[in-house]
Amino acid sequence: xxxxxxxxxxASRPCPTRSPCSDRALQTGSAVLYKTKGVSHAGLTxxxxxxxxxxxxxxxxxxxxxxxxxxxxxxxxxxxxxxEVRGRLLTVETHDDRTLFFDLLPVFFHTASGFKxxxxxxxxxxxxxHNATRxxxxxxxxxxxxIADSRRSMASENNSYWKNLQENMRENGLDAxxxxxxxxxxxxxxPEAKTDAEIDEVRRKGKEKVIGAVAIRGEGVxxxxxxxxxxxxRSIDARSNLSKNISLTEDEFLSQIFKNVDTRGSALxxxxxxxxxxxxxxxxxxxxx
Amino acid sequence: xxxxxxxxxxxxxxxxxxxxxxxxxxxMVDLSSFNEVVKSFVELYRVGIKVFDENGDKLSDVKVGxxxxxxxxxSFPEGRLxxxxxxxxxxxxxxxxxxxxxxxxxxxxxAPPGMLTVQCFTGLxxxxxxxxxxxxxxxxxxxxxxQPDDLNExxxxxxxxxxxxxxxxxxxxxxxxxxxxxxxxxxxxxxFGQILQSLVAVGQKTFLTTQLHVEATLExxxxxxxxxxxxxxxxxxxxxxxxxxSSFLATxxxxxxxxxxxxxGYSEMLSEGLAGPMNSEQGDYVKTIMDKGETxxxxxxxxxxxxxxxxxxxxxxxxxxxxxxxxxSAISSVRPQALKKGVTVDGKPRxxxxxxxxxxxxxxxxxxxxLLANAVKFTAKGGTVAVSVSGPEHQEALGEEGYQITxxxxxxxxxxxxxxxxxxxxxxxxxxSTREYGxxxxxxxxVKSFVExxxxxxRVSSELGRGSRFTVVLPMTPxxxxxxxxxxxxxxxxxxxx
Numbered sequence: 111x112x113x114x115x116x117x118x119x120x121a122s123r124p125c126p127t128r129s130p131c132s133d134r135a136l137q138t139g140s141a142v143l144y145k146t147k148g149v150s151h152a153g154l155t156x157x158x159x160x161x162x163x164x165x166x167x168x169x170x171x172x173x174x175x176x177x178x179x180x181x182x183x184x185x186x187x188x189x190x191x192x193x194e195v196r197g198r199l200l201t202v203e204t205h206d207d208r209t210l211f212f213d214l215l216p217v218f219f220h221t222a223s224g225f226k227x228x229x230x231x232x233x234x235x236x237x238x239x240h241n242a243t244r245x246x247x248x249x250x251x252x253x254x255x256x257i258a259d260s261r262r263s264m265a266s267e268n269n270s271y272w273k274n275l276q277e278n279m280r281e282n283g284l285d286a287x288x289x290x291x292x293x294x295x296x297x298x299x300x301p302e303a304k305t306d307a308e309i310d311e312v313r314r315k316g317k318e319k320v321i322g323a324v325a326i327r328g329e330g331v332x333x334x335x336x337x338x339x340x341x342x343x344r345s346i347d348a349r350s351n352l353s354k355n356i357s358l359t360e361d362e363f364l365s366q367i368f369k370n371v372d373t374r375g376s377a378l379x380x381x382x383x384x385x386x387x388x389x390x391x392x393x394x395x396x397x398x399x
Numbered sequence: 400x401x402x403x404x405x406x407x408x409x410x411x412x413x414x415x416x417x418x419x420x421x422x423x424x425x426x427m428v429d430l431s432s433f434n435e436v437v438k439s440f441v442e443l444y445r446v447g448i449k450v451f452d453e454n455g456d457k458l459s460d461v462k463v464g465x466x467x468x469x470x471x472x473x474s475f476p477e478g479r480l481x482x483x484x485x486x487x488x489x490x491x492x493x494x495x496x497x498x499x500x501x502x503x504x505x506x507x508x509x510a511p512p513g514m515l516t517v518q519c520f521t522g523l524x525x526x527x528x529x530x531x532x533x534x535x536x537x538x539x540x541x542x543x544x545x546q547p548d549d550l551n552e553x554x555x556x557x558x559x560x561x562x563x564x565x566x567x568x569x570x571x572x573x574x575x576x577x578x579x580x581x582x583x584x585x586x587x588x589x590x591f592g593q594i595l596q597s598l599v600a601v602g603q604k605t606f607l608t609t610q611l612h613v614e615a616t617l618e619x620x621x622x623x624x625x626x627x628x629x630x631x632x633x634x635x636x637x638x639x640x641x642x643x644x645s646s647f648l649a650t651x652x653x654x655x656x657x658x659x660x661x662x663x664g665y666s667e668m669l670s671e672g673l674a675g676p677m678n679s680e681q682g683d684y685v686k687t688i689m690d691k692g693e694t695x696x697x698x699x700x701x702x703x704x705x706x707x708x709x710x711x712x713x714x715x716x717x718x719x720x721x722x723x724x725x726x727x728s729a730i731s732s733v734r735p736q737a738l739k740k741g742v743t744v745d746g747k748p749r750x751x752x753x754x755x756x757x758x759x760x761x762x763x764x765x766x767x768x769x770l771l772a773n774a775v776k777f778t779a780k781g782g783t784v785a786v787s788v789s790g791p792e793h794q795e796a797l798g799e800e801g802y803q804i805t806x807x808x809x810x811x812x813x814x815x816x817x818x819x820x821x822x823x824x825x826x827x828x829x830x831x832s833t834r835e836y837g838x839x840x841x842x843x844x845x846v847k848s849f850v851e852x853x854x855x856x857x858r859v860s861s862e863l864g865r866g867s868r869f870t871v872v873l874p875m876t877p878x879x880x881x882x883x884x885x886x887x888x889x890x891x892x893x894x895x896x897x
Contacts, residue, residue, distance in 0.1 A: 195534075198600055202608050211607070211612070212611070218534035228534070232418070240615070242615045242618035243611065246416045246611065246614050246615060246618060249416050250419055258897060268897040269895040269897050
């Protein structure tokens with residue numbers, strides 16, 4: 111979870127004994143930050159559970175080569191997720207529709223126990239020259255969706271950006287064992303796309319989950335989000351025990367979002383039946399989304 | 400890659416990005432432009448507007464019409480008290496119904512659920528609505544006070560504050576306050592909220608991108624500074640290594656060659672009888688000292704040559720070269736060695752036509768000499784070394800016009816699996832300490848470097864016990880750059896994920 115302080119600073123602060131700070135918690139001003147069990151090489155990884163505001167923030171970063179479909183994924187999610195649980199899609203593009211800084215789609219909900227959960231979906235700029243921006247956007251990520259291009263000719267680009275991801279994770283002190291990565295093989299519909307057998311081979315090469323997609327048609331987009339959120343939850347829960355500390359189970363975490371998603375035509379349709387009819391964009395309540 | 404963590408080390412703690420910060424309404428709204436919008440709304444609708452951020456800090460407060468009315472009421476102690484309570488309610492009170500407020504939708508069902516109506520003790524009203532962003536309340540908008548159209552007379556909560564209240568004056572002041580149906584004001588509030596929403600969206604985009612641009616520039620700068628520092632360190636280390644290498648080469652050159660030259664020179668003087676006559680056995684010994692000295696000198700020179708080649712310091716100076724003449728000259732230089740060994744050098748390279756190519760005469764000659772010396776060395780007494788030159792003609796190996804120099808011997812031959820290795824520096828087919836043939840194993844490495852420096856290729860074919868054939872294929876005009884390049888060692892890459 112995105113922490114509000116530098117890791118080094120957080121790690122160095124002693125934990126006071128008074129409530130509500132348990133033996134695994136730190137009190138910093140009005141916020142209570144829970145230490146994770148895991149210790150990365152950069153120091154303790156912290157998950158911010160802001161008890162004063164009863165809020166948790168989860169950061170998911172869509173990473174991958176230029177033009178692999180990262181922004182398309184977020185655009186599709188923006189159309190599929192009900193405005194009740196998502197904000198505006200912020201995109202910053204160049205004149206030729208290339209992402210200049212990042213895209214941001216906020217998704218939020220309240221848990222049954224009254225905690226607010228914010229999921230921030232970011233994309234990084236894919237162009238090689240924007241590596242510094244990629245590294246900044248990747249800071250404090252809780253999970254990564256790596257959007258690979260299925261075309262055979264793009265294998266080298268995919269590998270190059272995969273290595274770039276590893277480097278930038280290392281640079282940001284993100285422990286690869288604690289920050290899950292999910293691979294989306296996008297553009298499955300293109301003629302020179304790898305076959306399913308070839309993708310199975312890629313799947314066997316590593317531990318990351320691999321999902322096929324045609325993002326421009328919305329195929330595989332929800333499945334990717336579901337998988338990356340599930341992985342993020344499991345990783346965070348393993349470190350900071352969300353289910354105990356804020357009574358948020360994996361089922362609730364996912365269903366609070368996906369019950370507000372138009373899952374028609376996706377593999378999630380049965381698990382999260384779409385509301386009928388699919389909610390149109392309602393007028394905003396108050397002065398904001 | 401950047402920072403002190405390059406090479407997989409621990410990451411450096413950096414300043415937190417703006418993307419991790421919780422933004423306030425003040426961050427996302429350009430205050431001067433926003434105030435212009437608020438003023439134009441107030442002028443248009445004649446109702447005051449206040450906007451506060453989530454911390455209760457005022458972003459905008461434009462009043463209209465109510466100054467005299469409220470000022471007069473405020474001049475009475477009880478009026479001041481009740482007024483302060485109302486202001487506290489709208490500014491800091493909860494954005495939920497209660498404490499003197501009700502949902503606006505109770506009266507106007509079309510009003511959004513979050514909007515509240517706050518009743519002032521004077522009979523005036525306020526409408527307030529939260530500013531929501533990403534599901535958070537980041538501020539509140541307050542419209543009012545306005546005179547609701549259902550206000551027919553001043554309420555007791557106002558008239559009871561003092562017996563000295565001038566009701567006629569109050570009515571006059573009240574007349575300056577906008578009278579409107581609550582539902583109309585609610586629509587204006589909704590409209591204002593939507594405009595604020597757009598301003599926040601634009602403001603957020605501008606704020607984040609501007610901040611991120613600065614962060615990215617600082618990050619790039621940090622990365623460049625770090626790379627510069629590492630390059631400078633590497634450069635200084637290389638300079639030091641270069642100095643040490645030059646010093647080493649100079650030492651080798653001086654410390655080995657100088658005494659060796661003396662050994663050869665004094666042996667020559669002895670051999671020529673300058674120190675008095677010697678018997679034939681002494682003469683033979685001295686001759687052997689001279690021969691071995693010459694061999695050693697050549698070896699040292701070759702080692703220096705290969706050092707220069709590997710350092711990329713050899714520069715080829717191309718010019719027109721008569722190739723058959725060059726080959727003839729090379730044959731002349733090995734002929735004494737061949738004669739001594741009883742090997743015939745079949746040297747009729749000139750053929751029918753002259754062949755003038757662009758080449759570095761000295762380096763090419765050395766390449767041919769090395770090949771010939773090698774052929775003679777590995778050919779037994781009675782054997783033959785044949786040299787031929789062909790071309791100019793199209794060379795398949797080069798894809799352009801070129802010529803070939805072929806040196807063929809009837810020597811011991813080379814095992815097929817050694818064809819590539821014989822061109823490596825210091826490689827010997829027979830590497831045992833008891834091997835029959837001497838040498839440091841660098842002659843062919845020099846040949847290969849020089850030939851490739853000319854843009855040419857060298858290939859070998861051989862049959863064990865029957866002899867070997869070295870074919871040098873060279874272009875008529877070598878490509879630039881004219882410096883021999885030894886490719887850097889190949890580092891195996893990480894395995895690919897895709």
